[in-house]
Amino acid sequence: MSVFTSKRARKVLGGIAVVSASAMILAGCSGGTTDEGSEPSAPTDREDLTLSIGTVLPQTGQLAYLGPPEEAGVGLAVAEINAADMGITVEVEYGDSGDPDNKAFETTVPRLIDSGVSALIGAASSGVTKLFLDEAVSAGVITFSPANTSPDFTDWPDENLYWRTAPSDLLQGEVLASEIGLDGYANLGIIYLNDAYGSGLEASLTENFEAGGGTVVASEAYNANDTSFDAQVSTILAQNPDAIAVIGFEETSTIVPAFISNGFDGSKFYFVDGNTQQWGENMPVSIEGSKGTQPGPVLADDFQQRLIDQWQEQSGEELEDFNYAAESYDAVVLLALASLVANSTEGADIAGALQEVSGGSGDGEKCDSFEACAQIILDGGTADYDGYSGAITFDDNGDPTEATIGVFQYGADNTHERIN
Template sequence: MARRSLVRAAAVLGAASLALAACTSDNDDSSAAGDTTTAAGETTVSTDCTPEEATPGDTPVTTPLKVGTLLPDTGSLAFLGPPMVAGAQLAINDVNEAGGVLGQPVELIPGDSGDTTTDTANATVDRQLAAGTQAIIGAASSSVSLKVIDKITSAGVVMFSPANTSDQFVCYPDKGQYFRTAPTDVLQAQALAQLISDDGAQRVSILAMNDPYGTGLAANLEDNLTEAGIPSDQVQKIIYDPNAQSFNAEIDDIKNFAPDAVAVIGFEESAKIITRMHEVGIGPADGMAVYGVDGNMGNALGESVATPLLDTMQGTTPLTDVGAEFQQRLTAVNPTLIDFNYAGESYDAVIVTALAAEQAQSTAGRDIAANINSVTKDGTVCTSYAECLPLVQAGTDIDYDGITGKLDFTDAGEPSIGSYGKLVFDDQNTLTTEDFIVVGG
């Protein structure tokens, strides 16, 4: 794909990617199911499990479908809210224009998730459960999702996140009621390893923050690099405390290892790390091949590091080329939109929910959940609600390929295919998207 600038349509990667930490996980959530702590204090997440499956009810429910949103109108991720809210609303519009669900209009009940510093999400969920919602789209933040997932799933309501990427949810005891359209970080590790190995790296240092996001992504990246042919003794993995005053010792260890590529898996502290790497002559502007991830690959990093220290730094972030037509339809819903990140994922979450309800011939949350995975794979391909609805009504097994492309959900209720932008900084510390990397399936 030809090189293209990260215009405002994808500029949220600049303002947001340092905050995409919240779309993965925070330090205070390491106690979720499947988490362990090594003797060295390294937090890891297990994804080796048989995911729980939803149990449908005995009697179908045919009352109108109510879909709530648990998306950030306030808090540290408020800038991520508008495109996701617009995506959900556009999907509701399309569903209702095509005939609704079970012949009835779908109602959207908006709600704010806030962030982890408030109890906004709990209050929103309480209100939406009281209103009879059968599915809730959100949260954007994995940390927020972990605060309310038990309440939602125990109520037999579908929880469907458009932005959670943390591995913590793969094995979470969610009664089969939790789903996401954002690909897990297991897939991001594959994309990043492909990028690094395709560039010819033979000796790689991985510097990762110590939380389930950082250590999980680092462990998967290490495995994928060795699978790509790099000997295990040529891969160095260093786990650091993101709250440390300096990262000099870790960076000195990397310099002594003498790698030809370095992967930095972190958040806003990545600015200090890159600056220190330059001070010892191993930064991206010094000729070292340096790679980042969704937690740090954004223009916000460019603004935090002196020019041109990020020049040639590459990385990955979940990103789908949704196209100009979809963006135009979103701006018709919200003319003030300047960013579109996770709008496609929000749209698809609503469409998949509606199709699952139609296939179940029931709007009960447990019935919907029992049908979500199946409408995304192994059937007749259709790409819109209007196209899919008559197929479902005719009893046809469908495979919905949405705005974000092929989904093919796994048993854990998440895409088995991930699309990632290949991002590159130039000598002005400005980020561009050079290509897309699709992995999984």
């Protein structure tokens, strides 16, 4: 197996970055390529399949703002797969993941497993997934996250049952470090949530920023239930940072004002996917000029409109964010395509075909919709799905080897627009 890793973002203080932070691409390939002329893997004798999936996505908790776009992505994929009528019907049951504090997943996951689902879509939080992943693996159920970014999952003993369409934070850390360097900052302070997500991203950001010539002058952790951050704020500000990276979730709206009330400039913050949200009035101070990163390419206008319409139908509400909607949509499409290849709805059988339908193995024909890919499979060929979240291309660990990280900047109303 040949492994290609991303180019290291490098910054020369006062100079030019070698790699642009606008879209860091991770390209790779894996073993298991089908030889030319070999028989396609798709079976010839078929029965219509009914694939049952469940969601473990945040309806409550610190990441509840991610629930609507993720559930909209799932719902849209299910609707479009079923409308295509290509020999597979997907049934979905929605459930709440909550967070490590309210532990809604402790009720949701057993309920979904007992109902006979082949796959769980979720969780959004890496910390939550860690708490139920072994339970799902023991049950032979796939866990497919659209948003987990912790590097810890790459080597998890998951029996090939864990997959994700979100890239590891090793990549996001490179892009964020490069962006901070390109903006001319040499001395960085970091405050981060002390969990799998926060500590992994902090480590990647620190490594890449310092490899590019910068200095992390202070890095302070906090715990999920903390309500006061005065100690961390004082320690970081004592080191006179040029910029501050905040790695966390909803508590960001308390952390940032604590820095600003002590004289730090509100335009010099950097956020990550967990807190690069449309803060608006929920952020009580101005963060105009601050930036953040989120995985995912620019979404096509027609896809956004389909998501908006789908969420209106599902919930009767307006969809205001699109975070991880594409990754959620693609997760469902990939599961359905793999089920078609395997001619099975058993978790292990589906998992055995996921790398192939992503283009990570086999010599597949490119296709960019469920219907087009399904037709290739039904005709006896090998499909290579490129989705709304990117080319994906799974490696042997179930990680996408191709990804794009967007850079966003906040305006006067504390909402952001994509700038790269």
